[in-house]
Amino acid sequence: MASEFRSTLLGDLEVDIELDAPIGSMTYFAIGGRADALVRPRSADALSILLRRCHDDEIPCRIIGKGANLLIDDIGVDGIVIKLDNPCFTQVRFNREGSIDAMHAMAGADLAKTVMETARHGLDGITAMAGIPASIGGAIRMNAGGTYGHISDTLSTVTCLTKVGELVTYKKEELGFTYRSSRIADPLILSATFELQECDPIPLRKTVKEIFAWKKSRQPLADASAGCAFKNPLDKNNTRVSAGKIIDETGIKGLNVGGATVSAQHANFITTNAKATGGDVITLMKQIQQRILEQTGIVLQNEVVIWSRDPEVQR
Ligand SMILES: Cc1cc2nc3c(=O)[nH]c(=O)nc-3n(C[C@H](O)[C@H](O)[C@H](O)COP(=O)(O)OP(=O)(O)OC[C@H]3O[C@@H](n4cnc5c(N)ncnc54)[C@H](O)[C@@H]3O)c2cc1C
Missing domain, CATH: 3.90.78.10 (UDP-N-acetylenolpyruvoylglucosamine reductase, C-terminal domain)
Known part of the structure; x- marks a missing residue:
């Protein structure tokens, strides 16, 4: 199977391939086994063809973000793990659209760096995500967030690749975001747009620091973990309890x-x-x-x- 990846499935694609890749060590837990292949596409076209071929050849295909919410079993995983860390998947752009500042972020962009960048630009909207380790794609897949808000709060659109590699763009309203979940059925989130509000960067940077300090005082951020192990369950009144x-x-x-x-x-x-x-x-x-x-x-x-x-x- 491993040699097939290189020769037939991926041989002609713009991708970097690592066979028998130690993906466990790429997670925040830094433990666990290996994947048959770790594939880093170098273009959106290659990514799209890769997804279609995996689908046609029934090869399991998973996406790893920053690995901050992942645990890899010691026996590892079969098939292909895709990592979107090529620069073409990590860009973040800001555009003014009327009275609204729009941010377009590729799925592989680092959330923490993006939070800092928005604060520097005096743009509020993802400030609540301070201190949450993630890629933009992983944060959207998990609808990451907490006491101060969620990544979906200021989302405008999400662009995905279907299992056969087709591009589809959804409005947030179509995606039914709820606590740590959404109706996104496609295997891969490629990019997203957010609506941000202009504000004074000085208090905004202070808020980022306060949220980070709040998290640090309550969570063991210096230790290896994947954040919360379990979801907050619903009580009899349908309210989330810790x-x-x-x-x-x-x-x-x-x-x-x-x-x-x-x-x-x-x-x-x-x-x-x-x-x-x-x-x-x-x-x-x-x-x-x-x-x-x-x-x-x-x-x-x-x-x-x-x-x-x-x-x-x-x-
Ligand atoms: C110290 C610490 C603190 C944390 N605090 C919080 C917190 O306050 N709130 C919170 O919500 N979470 C928290 N987490 C968990 C984690 O940060 C989030 O779940 C985050 O969204 C994971 O993003 P990631 O890019 O690392 O995804 P990964 O862990 O790599 O993947 C998680 C899931 O997302 C999928 N995925 C990743 N990228 C894509 C993509 N492009 N397209 C489709 N699917 C994709 C993966 O296949 C997997 O199913 C914390 C984790 C740590 C280690």
Whole structure:
């Protein structure tokens, strides 16, 4: 299979290929296995053809952003993992459209750098994303956000590539963004436009710093993790309740499996040390879910995305 990637499937495309690629080490957890192939397209055309060929040849195809919400199983993943880090996928442009400042960001652009750039330009709209590690595409896929707002708040349009490599642009209203989710069914987010508001850059930069300080005081940002392990569940009144608070109240902060630990600072963060394996995190997550179910009847759903060759683990 591996040699086929190079010779037939990808041989004539403008892509960089790494076979048996250590994608686990590219995630924020920095653990887990390898992918059959990591492919970095060098043009949008090559990306589109790549998706179509994967579809036609039934080759599994996944997209990795910054790896800040990903856990790779130790047995790795089959097929192709696409990384959009070529400069053609990381550009951010600003345009004035009437009274509104529009930002056009490619999916591979770094969210943290983009937040800083908008603050420097005195443009408000994604300030709430300060301190969230992500690519623009990964943030949209996860509808990332928190106390201060979500990436979808100021989204205007999202351009995707379908499984057969066709470009489609959606208005935000068509995409049904909800907590950590949307109706985006296409495999790949290529770019997005945002509506930003002009404001004084000095207080804006102060707000970015305050949000970052707020996160730092509550979350173990210096440790390896993928942010919140579980989504906040709905209570009887259909209101989201903090998964961290629920886990904390069961008294399992500090619980560990191998090198993976329930963070003492924030119970919904699983942090890992250098000896941790993907299996440690997966087992710890199952133990937390089991304990919470037994003690409260609440079913915690994964927020962390798990990739594995084993469909039972990836479910
Ligand atoms: C220290 C820390 C703090 C965090 N704090 C927060 C927080 O406050 N709020 C929050 O919401 N999250 C938080 N997270 C989680 C993470 O930052 C977000 O989920 C973020 O959106 C992940 O983006 P990414 O580019 O790293 O995506 P990845 O982790 O690489 O991928 C996540 C998912 O998005 C998909 N994806 C990535 N790029 C694309 C694309 N171009 N097209 C289609 N699908 C794509 C992947 O296939 C995967 O399913 C935190 C994580 C860490 C490590």
